[in-house]
Amino acid sequence: MTNPVLGIDQRVHTESRQNAMEIIGLNGEPLVECGTSLPVLKYTEDGFFHVPVIKGLPIHHHPDELAGFVQNKSITMFNATIPFPTSAERPRVVFANKAFIDLAEQGLPEHSEDWPCAWVTVKDQGVQMFATCASENVAKKWLDACAKIILEKFDQTITSAEHESGIDRESLHRYADIALCAATNRSLRFRLWVRYCAMMKPEKVRRMFDTLFNKEFTRCPWENFQERVNRFVEQLRIHPAGIAQP
Numbered sequence: 001m002t003n004p005v006l007g008i009d010q011r012v013h014t015e016s017r018q019n020a021m022e023i024i025g026l027n028g029e030p031l032v033e034c035g036t037s038l039p040v041l042k043y044t045e046d047g048f049f050h051v052p053v054i055k056g057l058p059i060h061h062h063p064d065e066l067a068g069f070v071q072n073k074s075i076t077m078f079n080a081t082i083p084f085p086t087s088a089e090r091p092r093v094v095f096a097n098k099a100f101i102d103l104a105e106q107g108l109p110e111h112s113e114d115w116p117c118a119w120v121t122v123k124d125q126g127v128q129m130f131a132t133c134a135s136e137n138v139a140k141k142w143l144d145a146c147a148k149i150i151l152e153k154f155d156q157t158i159t160s161a162e163h164e165s166g167i168d169r170e171s172l173h174r175y176a177d178i179a180l181c182a183a184t185n186r187s188l189r190f191r192l193w194v195r196y197c198a199m200m201k202p203e204k205v206r207r208m209f210d211t212l213f214n215k216e217f218t219r220c221p222w223e224n225f226q227e228r229v230n231r232f233v234e235q236l237r238i239h240p241a242g243i244a245q246p
Contacts, residue, residue, distance in 0.1 A: 020044050021084040023117075023133055025070075025077040026093040027051060030122065030129065032181040033100040034146070036092040036139050040075050041084060051075065077123045082133055085116040090136040094143070095122060097129040100178055103153070104146035114138045140184045147183035147192065150175055154195055158236065167236065173199035190217065193225075198232045205229060 022044055026037040042049040047063035051074060061069070069075040085091055101108065108130060109115045115134055122129040134142075154175045161167045176196035183189045193213050197205045209222055217225075 023078070023082040023084055023093065024049065025075045026095060026122075026131060027075065029073040029076050030095050030125070033178050034094075034096040034143060034182050036094055036136070036143070039082075039084075039091060039093045039133055042081070076125075078120045078131060079123055080120040082117045082120060082131075085133055087113075087116060088133065088135040088138075091133050092136045092139050093131055093133050094139040095129055095131040096146075097125070097127050099127065100146070100182065101130070103175065103178055104149050104182075106142075106146050106149065108132075109142060143182040144185050144188060147179040147185075147188055150179040150182070151188070151192060151195070154179070169199045186217075190220075193217075194228050194232055197225075197229045198236075 020043055021041045023039040024042045025040040027040055028037055030037070040049060040051060043060075048060045049063070049066060050060045051069065066075070070077055096108070108119050111118065115132065115138070117132045117134070119130045119132045122131050154172055157172060157175075158167055173196065176192050176199065180189065180192050180196060183192055197208055197213075200208065205226070206222070209225055213225065214220070214222070
């Protein structure tokens with residue numbers, strides 16, 4: 001049910017209305033360790049909320065409808081609300097669980113002009129997950145910085161091994177997987193994909209290429225990607241400490 005008083009204009013967002021909004025959750029369900037999503041906004045004066053859309057004006061919903069959106073996982077709620085950051089350009093919810101934060105060893109960014117909102121916890125995730133809201137560019141920059149740290153930790157773990165048999169491939173595969181959840185920079189993502197697949201059983205690499213990698217890097221043929229992965233794997237066999245930086 002939508003508010004019949006809204007009419008066809010669906011409450012155009014004036015600055016005064018934005019000042020009366022708060023973020024109650026994120027769009028969809030966070031299924032990975034970290035990432036971004038569109039914020040779900042609620043008007044403080046009447047409790048009406050809207051699920052965000054990329055284009056066009058959002059449809060506003062009555063407070064009684066909120067439970068249904070949460071139940072069907074269209075919305076994931078926070079344990080506390082966040083004031084809507086009117087200064088943020090293309091505001092996005094940034095979420096990260098404790099495993100990602102610990103692996104990146106970054107900690108959560110402190111309150112600043114770039115990070116105008118406090119971090120809150122996300123409801124019903126099974127693991128401790130934090131979220132806030134910031135400009136899209138700021139969010140991507142932080143996630144890329146974290147992904148790069150994890151990539152460097154991946155390489156340092158390999159180079160510290162005295163022999164290939166001392167490499168924990170399962171743990172390193174997990175490192176690359178988590179970093180891929182965060183990374184947005186294409187060059188960084190390519191390097192992570194090489195490492196991710198290098199830690200897989202060879203017979204599974206082609207399927208990963210067809211189902212995921214090639215959808216992202218459409219101009220990279222299988223033969224080129226296979227060569228990069230095989231080169232990385234071969235360097236591990238020869239001498240872990242001698243790996244290059246593909």
